[in-house]
Amino acid sequence: MVADVILLTGSPGSGKTTIARSLASGFPTSVHLHTDDFWRAIVSGGIAPYLPASDAQNHTVMTVVQRAAWAYAAGGFVTVVDGIIGPWMLPHFQRPSAHDGLTAPRIHYVVLRASRAESLRRAQARASPDALVDEVPVTELWDQLADLGALESHVIDTTAHGPDETLAAVRRAVSGEQFLLHRG
Numbered sequence: 001m002v003a004d005v006i007l008l009t010g011s012p013g014s015g016k017t018t019i020a021r022s023l024a025s026g027f028p029t030s031v032h033l034h035t036d037d038f039w040r041a042i043v044s045g046g047i048a049p050y051l052p053a054s055d056a057q058n059h060t061v062m063t064v065v066q067r068a069a070w071a072y073a074a075g076g077f078v079t080v081v082d083g084i085i086g087p088w089m090l091p092h093f094q095r096p097s098a099h100d101g102l103t104a105p106r107i108h109y110v111v112l113r114a115s116r117a118e119s120l121r122r123a124q125a126r127a128s129p130d131a132l133v134d135e136v137p138v139t140e141l142w143d144q145l146a147d148l149g150a151l152e153s154h155v156i157d158t159t160a161h162g163p164d165e166t167l168a169a170v171r172r173a174v175s176g177e178q179f180l181l182h183r184g
Contacts, residue, residue, distance in 0.1 A: 003029070003078045005069045005105045006174055007093060009085040010112035011142035012132045013123030015158055015166055019112065020082035022167050023174075027078040031069075035083025036130070038065055049084075050137045062092040069093075073105035085109075086144055087151055094181060107181045108174050109151065112166065114159045116142050154179045 008020045024032040038061050039049050047054035065081060072079045093107050123138045132138060158166045173179045
């Protein structure tokens with residue numbers, strides 16, 4: 001049986017990675033795919049993924065992430081994908097690739113969103129040397145996810161949440177199938 005794929009997204013500082021690790025560990029068989037690792041796999045010629053010139057590269061990386069997620073799901077692993085996945089990248093996860101031969105899993109799309117100021121504060125407080133902490137890209141990425149149109153119902157406001165509250169909200173959303181994407 002094909003397991004679900006959970007796309008856990010939000011701007012830097014929204015708590016994606018912390019929640020994704022905890023969420024994945026709550027399933028008997030699961031995988032946590034941290035999309036930053038896929039960008040770091042580019043050894044030379046890579047462009048920072050938040051720069052406009054990185055669009056083609058970012059679509060390539062999302063194709064690789066989608067294939068990895070679907071392959072794990074086909075193996076029965078609930079797959080939590082953690083990264084900045086805006087609506088503009090969802091087509092990668094909503095259509096099967098003709099040559100991969102995999103059955104499409106159910107896709108949950110969960111957007112964590114703290115206020116702009118809180119997201120910036122959290123992002124700049126991170127201790128990781130690889131963390132994106134510069135105000136301009138952090139706030140620009142927040143702005144890109146600020147209005148999701150028809151997908152706004154997929155947002156969980158984490159402004160006043162600690163990690164435990166956010167994890168509980170995400171678990172409720174996934175188990176209640178509230179944030180499933182449906183192919184048209």
